[in-house]
Amino acid sequence: MPTSPEVPSPRHHGCPSATPVNIVLGVIGADCHAVGNKILEIAFREAGFRVNNLGVMVAQAEFIAAALETDARAMVISSLCGHAEIDCRGLRERCLEAGIGHILLYLGGNLTVGETDFPTVERRFREMGFDRVFPPGTAPEEGIAALWEDLRRRGCRQPAGDTKGPGRA
Numbered sequence: 001m002p003t004s005p006e007v008p009s010p011r012h013h014g015c016p017s018a019t020p021v022n023i024v025l026g027v028i029g030a031d032c033h034a035v036g037n038k039i040l041e042i043a044f045r046e047a048g049f050r051v052n053n054l055g056v057m058v059a060q061a062e063f064i065a066a067a068l069e070t071d072a073r074a075m076v077i078s079s080l081c082g083h084a085e086i087d088c089r090g091l092r093e094r095c096l097e098a099g100i101g102h103i104l105l106y107l108g109g110n111l112t113v114g115e116t117d118f119p120t121v122e123r124r125f126r127e128m129g130f131d132r133v134f135p136p137g138t139a140p141e142e143g144i145a146a147l148w149e150d151l152r153r154r155g156c157r158q159p160a161g162d163t164k165g166p167g168r169a
């Protein structure tokens, strides 16, 4: 499965430059590791995103519903417990089915158990349709910089004003 297609879907064709960029954040699957999620929420919000933080133990369908509801440009997904491959399988395809095939998919955390060769891990998740895959312990700032870079390529720019998102917390 390639990464998100070059041709944008009818939705997610870029963002009006004056409005804040919505993202959906969460920890996927049965994973309950909560601390990094809260840190990511604060960091992305302070960086200017409107963060819809779904928290921990989030199903793929919940990510997709939230992305549709908020017209999100990206899903920023964590997986810490080592089950990322199972929990993330089919997500890109489900996004395509839902009409948000062009949404950016970011993934980070402790994605596997006992596998230390990150380039191999990264390749596997890229083949599953993730746009960016981050190794264990990646600082939120690295993800934020990458996201602005990807969004800029799609015609978005960082807004100066409203940074409050529709998140739960």
Ligand code: B12
Pocket (backbone or CB within 6 Å): 030, 031, 032, 033, 034, 035, 036, 037, 039, 040, 076, 077, 078, 079, 080, 081, 082, 083, 106, 107, 108, 109, 110, 111, 112, 113, 114, 134, 136, 137, 138, 139, 140, 142, 143, 144
């Ligand atoms: C605390 C903890 C727990 C607590 C969680 C409490 C809670 N509600 O949060 C409890 C005790 C419940 C727990 C349970 C389990 N845990 Co635990 N846990 C940890 C521990 C010690 C710390 C996690 C933490 O809070 N880190 C601090 C935060 C700030 O860091 P972070 O989560 O990594 O997130 C940062 C970065 O990774 C990054 N990041 C994260 N996601 C993303 C995404 C993107 C896009 C980007 C850019 C960056 C990014 O930014 C975050 C903020 O700085 C880690 C070991 C460790 N030192 O990391 C193990 C660890 C994650 N747990 C582990 C395991 C195995 C489990 C269990 C399966 C154990 C068991 N057999 O039951 C269960 C799973 C339960 C479940 N359903 O999820 C393993 C995972 C193994 C793996 N993947 O290889 C670890 C690595 C321990 C180990 N070395 O074996 N755990």
